[in-house]
Amino acid sequence: MDENLFSKYGQTFDSGKIIFREGEEGDRMYIIQEGSIRITKTMGEKEHVLAVLGKGDFFGEMAIVSRMPRSASATAATTVKLLSFNREGFISMIEKNAKIALNIIDKLSRRLQQANLQIQHLVRRNERGLIALNILYAFTVQSGEGGGVEYVRLLRELSLSMEVPQEHIRDFIEELRRDDILELTNQDTLCLIDRRRLSALAENRPSRS
Numbered sequence: 001m002d003e004n005l006f007s008k009y010g011q012t013f014d015s016g017k018i019i020f021r022e023g024e025e026g027d028r029m030y031i032i033q034e035g036s037i038r039i040t041k042t043m044g045e046k047e048h049v050l051a052v053l054g055k056g057d058f059f060g061e062m063a064i065v066s067r068m069p070r071s072a073s074a075t076a077a078t079t080v081k082l083l084s085f086n087r088e089g090f091i092s093m094i095e096k097n098a099k100i101a102l103n104i105i106d107k108l109s110r111r112l113q114q115a116n117l118q119i120q121h122l123v124r125r126n127e128r129g130l131i132a133l134n135i136l137y138a139f140t141v142q143s144g145e146g147g148g149v150e151y152v153r154l155l156r157e158l159s160l161s162m163e164v165p166q167e168h169i170r171d172f173i174e175e176l177r178r179d180d181i182l183e184l185t186n187q188d189t190l191c192l193i194d195r196r197r198l199s200a201l202a203e204n205r206p207s208r209s
Contacts, residue, residue: 006033009083019074019082020061026063026070032056035080038161040073052077052161060106064090077160081184110140127164131172132201133160135182139192148189 010033013019020026022042030037032055038061039051050072054060059074064087087094094101135158138149151173159166173190176182181198183191192198 005083006081007125009085009089011082011084013076013080013082015076017076019076022070022073024070026060028169029058029061029064029090030074031058031083031085033081033083035049035078037080038075038077039072040075047125049161049163052157055177058107061090061104061108110137113116127168128172129163129202130162131158131169132176132198133203134162135173135176136195136198136202139195146184151184151188151190154190 013032019030019037022040032053034055037053037057037059038049039053040047040049042048060070062068063070094104105129111121135137135154138158155166155169155173158164158169173182176198177184179197180195181192181201183193185191
């Protein structure tokens with residue numbers, strides 16, 4: 001963590017602290033330096049966990065990009081250290097570093113696509129499609145080309161973010177392994193073997209294998 005940057009823009013929140021609520025006006029975005037944030041949205045009078053974000057992730061950006069009210073709530077899942085930027089600070093940051101700007105655009109595009117599919121699965125109560133979508137997203141953001149994700153960590157994070165028992169996720173992963181979509185290495189790392197078929201499950205469409 002850049003201590004100079006944190007001394008200027010940093011904020012620390014204890015576990016359970018609400019950073020902002022759905023529907024509130026907002027003028028700041030945040031980048032996580034340490035800890036994790038739970039993103040939730042109320043649908044049908046029930047609060048659903050949309051994502052659990054960790055170090056390097058950002059959130060709240062739409063409030064300063066589009067000046068729209070907060071579309072979801074953000075709560076500290078652990079003690080977190082955040083960099084907080086207003087609109088002027090955000091613009092200054094991306095103007096000085098094109099790589100950061102491109103990274104934010106790429107993550108925004110992927111996040112919007114995932115959020116749309118996730119809401120569709122929640123409406124349809126399609127647990128299998130929702131798990132497949134989140135596994136696919138984990139491979140997109142946590143591993144490089146041809147890389148893998150930590151199996152135990154994936155079980156823990158998906159169970160927390162989706163509010164689904166780990167046994168359900170483990171059983172589905174075992175099915176994906178039998179179908180040669182995923183592979184578990186001796187290092188307890190999951191590798192993605194067939195992205196096309198996993199994408200088909202995530203999008204609830206025929207795989208055409």
